[in-house]
Amino acid sequence: QLDSTRRSGMYKPTLWDFDRIQSLNSVYTEEKYSTRACDLIQQVKKLLEESDWFRQLQLIDDLQRLGLSYRFDDEINLILNTIYFEKKFCEKEMDLYSTSLAFRLLRQHGLKVSQEVFDCFKNEEGDFEARLGDETNGILEMCEASFLATEGEETLELARLFTTNILQKKLDDERNELLIMDDYLRTLIRHSLDLPLYWRVQRPSARWFIEAYATRSDMNPIMLELAKLDFNIVQATHQEELKQVSRWWKESRLAEKLPFARDRVVENYLWNRGMLFPPQYGYPRIMNAKLFVLITVLDDIYDVYGTLEETQLFTNLITRWDVEAIGQLPEYMRICYMAIDNNINELAYEVLKQHGLLIIQDLRKFWADLCVAYGKEAEWYYTGYKPTLEEYLEVAWVSISAHLILGYMFFLTSNPIEKEASQSLSNYHNIIRNSAMVLRLADDLGTSPYEMQRGDVPKAVECYMNENGASTEEAREYVKHLLREVWKETNGERFKESPFTPSFMRICADLGRMAQFMYQHGDGHGIRNLQMEDRIQSLIFEPIV
Ligand SMILES: CC1(C)[C@@H]2CC[C@@]1(C)[C@@H](OP(=O)([O-])OP(=O)([O-])[O-])C2
Ligand SMILES: [Mg+2]
Ligand SMILES: [Mg+2]
Ligand SMILES: [Mg+2]
Numbered sequence: 001q002l003d004s005t006r007r008s009g010m011y012k013p014t015l016w017d018f019d020r021i022q023s024l025n026s027v028y029t030e031e032k033y034s035t036r037a038c039d040l041i042q043q044v045k046k047l048l049e050e051s052d053w054f055r056q057l058q059l060i061d062d063l064q065r066l067g068l069s070y071r072f073d074d075e076i077n078l079i080l081n082t083i084y085f086e087k088k089f090c091e092k093e094m095d096l097y098s099t100s101l102a103f104r105l106l107r108q109h110g111l112k113v114s115q116e117v118f119d120c121f122k123n124e125e126g127d128f129e130a131r132l133g134d135e136t137n138g139i140l141e142m143c144e145a146s147f148l149a150t151e152g153e154e155t156l157e158l159a160r161l162f163t164t165n166i167l168q169k170k171l172d173d174e175r176n177e178l179l180i181m182d183d184y185l186r187t188l189i190r191h192s193l194d195l196p197l198y199w200r201v202q203r204p205s206a207r208w209f210i211e212a213y214a215t216r217s218d219m220n221p222i223m224l225e226l227a228k229l230d231f232n233i234v235q236a237t238h239q240e241e242l243k244q245v246s247r248w249w250k251e252s253r254l255a256e257k258l259p260f261a262r263d264r265v266v267e268n269y270l271w272n273r274g275m276l277f278p279p280q281y282g283y284p285r286i287m288n289a290k291l292f293v294l295i296t297v298l299d300d301i302y303d304v305y306g307t308l309e310e311t312q313l314f315t316n317l318i319t320r321w322d323v324e325a326i327g328q329l330p331e332y333m334r335i336c337y338m339a340i341d342n343n344i345n346e347l348a349y350e351v352l353k354q355h356g357l358l359i360i361q362d363l364r365k366f367w368a369d370l371c372v373a374y375g376k377e378a379e380w381y382y383t384g385y386k387p388t389l390e391e392y393l394e395v396a397w398v399s400i401s402a403h404l405i406l407g408y409m410f411f412l413t414s415n416p417i418e419k420e421a422s423q424s425l426s427n428y429h430n431i432i433r434n435s436a437m438v439l440r441l442a443d444d445l446g447t448s449p450y451e452m453q454r455g456d457v458p459k460a461v462e463c464y465m466n467e468n469g470a471s472t473e474e475a476r477e478y479v480k481h482l483l484r485e486v487w488k489e490t491n492g493e494r495f496k497e498s499p500f501t502p503s504f505m506r507i508c509a510d511l512g513r514m515a516q517f518m519y520q521h522g523d524g525h526g527i528r529n530l531q532m533e534d535r536i537q538s539l540i541f542e543p544i545v
């Protein structure tokens with residue numbers, strides 16, 4: 001029987017129970033909707049072909065914001081490469097808006113446009129001309145572009161500071177009625193200051209943008225209809241997948257056996273829907289949602305319920321993978337261990353069947369490394385040791401479980417599975433570590449207030465405070481600075497030779513983006529908040545009308 005004298009996560013029960021999830025059904029699974037969507041896609045392709053190169057850039061920007069760009073990968077690829085290699089946008093004297101838009105879209109696509117394209121907007125002292133502040137669209141676009149910076153690109157760092165100040169001032173002036181802006185522009189500015197476009201996962205933001213796009217005078221009705229239709233068709237697919245994960249979760253009886261753990265099957269599915277949304281990736285999303293559920297439970301065993309002795313026993317067993325020793329584990333740990341072992345075998349079986357590769361040892365290593373990191377944190381907590389920020393991050397980039405999440409995603413989405421890439425994966429290549437660091441820092445910003453309340457190891461914010469005698473606000477600002485620096489490293493990796501495919505590199509970046517989405521308003525996963533509930537309702541449960 002579970003021991004009530006132990007810590008509790010004070011987690012509320014799940015908001016969406018089994019019956020609510022199983023009752024989901026959507027008309028958008030019907031054939032006529034995907035037929036209409038195909039017809040609209042053809043019309044948009046024609047529109048792209050007929051437009052001049054700058055109009056094409058604007059259409060690509062809108063398609064991305066509408067969450068539709070994945071339907072036009074080939075067309076967008078051809079357009080952006082043509083513009084880049086034919087140096088189209090160096091042809092004419094371009095204004096700030098055009099330069100910034102081209103810069104962002106080409107860099108996002110892995111085409112390294114030099115930051116010097118912004119030099120023509122500087123004065124003799126090397127600062128940006130103050131008069132630029134009147135071009136609100138240009139300033140906003142330049143702000144978005146500045147987040148494509150790689151390490152050491154001072155002009156882009158200058159651009160970020162220059163534009164952020166101007167945009168913040170415009171919002172303040174508006175509040176003091178010194179300035180009137182239209183709703184659409186004001187909302188774009190607020191979104192950009194909240195979380196830059198480049199750091200947002202495309203799909204969740206699309207729902208909001210579709211409604212905003214509908215109000216625009218230059219809105220294209222074909223693109224609007226397609227955006228709504230595609231959103232609803234894909235949502236219908238995702239609802240079916242969520243029902244499968246929910247059935248698995250109920251049959252596992254883990255929520256009942258381990259009631260101290262977070263019961264968050266919808267949120268765990270949402271993480272994967274954001275990371276990988278094209279409809280054809282159903283099996284990877286389902287497998288990884290199960291993984292997230294197991295990680296969440298195991299994390300709560302180490303962070304909340306397990307004693308130091310019990311967690312050390314579990315870590316030793318997992319590192320040896322000694323199935324016979326399972327009898328030594330307390331009852332509540334046995335079922336968790338078996339669930340993990342089954343999950344590993346399910347994925348390893350799938351990969352053996354599909355690719356003839358045996359990956360059990362790879363997967364066990366990911367889990368073992370996670371438990372060693374969890375064990376270190378538990379030891380620090382129980383001994384009261386306060387790690388320096390550096391000591392903490394060296395362990396916590398592993399304990400956030402990104403290497404395991406991306407390890408599964410690699411084996412689930414790579415075809416073929418390249419030997420060299422598998423090796424880089426197991427050695428935790430920089431793009432794995434960078435994605436893990438974004439996830440860790442965003443998670444700590446979002447969850448550490450609650451974690452400290454119930455008792456947990458000091459997190460990034462607390463480590464910085466302990467080490468520097470800093471206030472919470474200063475520590476949070478420093479962690480946000482670290483986040484920006486990690487993104488610059490991630491951006492740099494995009495332009496280097498990599499053993500991984502661009503689509504896997506994007507999944508790695510999107511894991512970090514999902515963290516910034518989930519924790520944008522505090523802990524959207526464990527404690528939950530109204531914003532996250534609304535977001536889940538609109539993303540998963542309600543079609544766009
Ligand atoms: C999916 C996850 C990112 C992983 C398991 C649940 C999470 C939301 C997070 O939970 P948290 O308790 O905040 O992790 P940590 O701070 O204990 O490492 C760690
Ligand atoms: Mg529970
Ligand atoms: Mg935790
Ligand atoms: Mg933890």
Ligand SMILES: [Mg+2]
Nearest residue numbers: 443444447448
């Ligand atoms: Mg946390």
Ligand SMILES: [Mg+2]
Nearest residue numbers: 430433434489
């Ligand atoms: Mg580094």
